Amino acid sequence: MNGDEERLARAALTRIGEPGDELVGRWLTEYGPVETVQALGGEQPLEGASQERWAGLRLRARGARPEADLAAIGALGGRFVCPGDREWPCQLDDLGDTRPIGLWVRGRPSLRFWALRSVAVVGARACTDYGAHLASVLGAGLAERGWTVVSGAAYGVDGAAHRGALAVDGATVGVLACGVDVAYPPGNRALIGRIAEQGLLAAELPPGDHPTRSRFVLRNRVIAALTRGTVVVEAQLRSGSLVTARRAAQLDRYVMGVPGPVTSGLSAGVHQLLRGEGEVVTDAAEVIELVGDIGELAPERSGPVVPRDLLHPAAVRVLEALPARAAVTVGWVAHAAGTASDIAYTRLQELRSLGFVERTGEHWKLTHPDGRHPNR
Incomplete structure (x- = not known):
């Protein structure tokens, strides 16, 4: 043969x-x-x-008519990629007997190369502004760091993730439930065209074939297998995005979710996922920390530094010794802080220069009753 x-x-x-x-x-x-x-x-x-x-x-x-289908994909500048080809993403073999027979691909880059560092970003079609914003920021953040954003080119979260990647001239792959020459959904025709020009479109179905409900569900297994992990941004309890995430878990891929308001039905599916196999992520850096190589760590999270954080420990003890409302002497402060009077006096002068305390004759008091710095 x-x-x-x-x-x-x-x-x-x-x-x-x-x-x-x-x-x-x-x-x-x-x-x-x-x-x-x-x-x-x-x-x-x-x-x-x-x-x-x-x-x-x-x-x-x-x-x-396979000859006609191959000619049609060639006319689009595309190709038909089969298992065993150099461009075939070997991770799809994890699907076993449900592995795609082949993939019809449209776009110039190598699907295998782009899929090596790829993340799926999926979620609700009827997403909120919050969901669309987060998906777009995630898509842009992942693409800027050299990761390929994979999604289904649908309305809502899918489209926002693709647009985020395209906005920074990043890599993105749209996995379709129809032929790669079919713009579905029709309202995303321009987006699908941009993905074909700047990224890649891939489909199991030959040119001209149409989507069906079952084909959307089955398409999700390809998104899950193709990528290192799946991030869900907004999903109801019954959502195709959760199908993708759970298939990713079955394939030992990373499963992640972006939490949302607990009062939103569009966050209910994500929160259920996070109670089980999912990991909480809030930005691209946290996604990459999970799916990336050793050393690709997200930055440490911390609150803002305030003037009080910069004080010497001895000055903090003197500041905390001052009563909330009353004015007291240096001796009173020294006794309350458990330190010598000359040290207490030195620290009070320091705190005065920084705006924490003020002096009235021989007495000292807090500038603000709650002990905060005026610029805090």
Whole structure:
């Protein structure tokens, strides 16, 4: 068997079978693509197929025109990538018998190379402004750090993540549930066109094929397998994004979620995920700390430094010894702070110059009753 025969057979099978068809996947492993297609020319079903199922597959096989599909993808400047090709992302092999038969790819970069450092950003289609903003910032932040942003080119979070990556001239891949020449959803036609020009579009379905509800769900397994981890930004309790995340967990990929308001139904699915297998992330640096190489750490989080933080410990003891409302002598302060009078006096002078305390004759008091610095 030569490579051209196998490529034609695999191209034909993308029209014959549905994405993720485990039975067809077993046939590919046992018989190979060429023998599987040849068998579909006969009436005797291959093992595991009912007569009814076999008849449906044969009907599709009679309509398959792989040469025309390969010519169509070539006219778009694309290609059909098969397992074993140099561009094939080997991590997709983790899907076993549900591995894609092949991927129709549109765009100049190498899918295999871009997928090596990639993160999926998925979430609600009807997202809030909060979700869209976070997805866009995550997409831009990941792309600026050399990571590929993978999503489904849908409305809402998907589109925002792609746009964030494109805005910084970063790498992004749209995995479609239709042919790579089909703009779906129609409202994202311009975005899908930009992804094709600046990034990559990939699909299991051949040119011209249309999306269905089941194809969207099955597409999610490719997003999960292709990437090192999946981040969910807003998702209801029943959400396709959670399907992607849970498939990622099954494949031993990282699963992450961005928390939202507990009063929002669009955050309920994310929070449920975070109570189980998910890790909390709030920005690109935290995502990369999980999925990246050793040493790619997020910066330490800390609150703002205030003037009181910069005081010497002895000055802090003197400051804390002063009563909230009353004015007291140096001796009183020294006794309360447990220090010598000359040290207490020196620290009071220091605190006075910094605006924490003020002097009235022989007495000292806080500038502000709560002990805060006026510029705090």
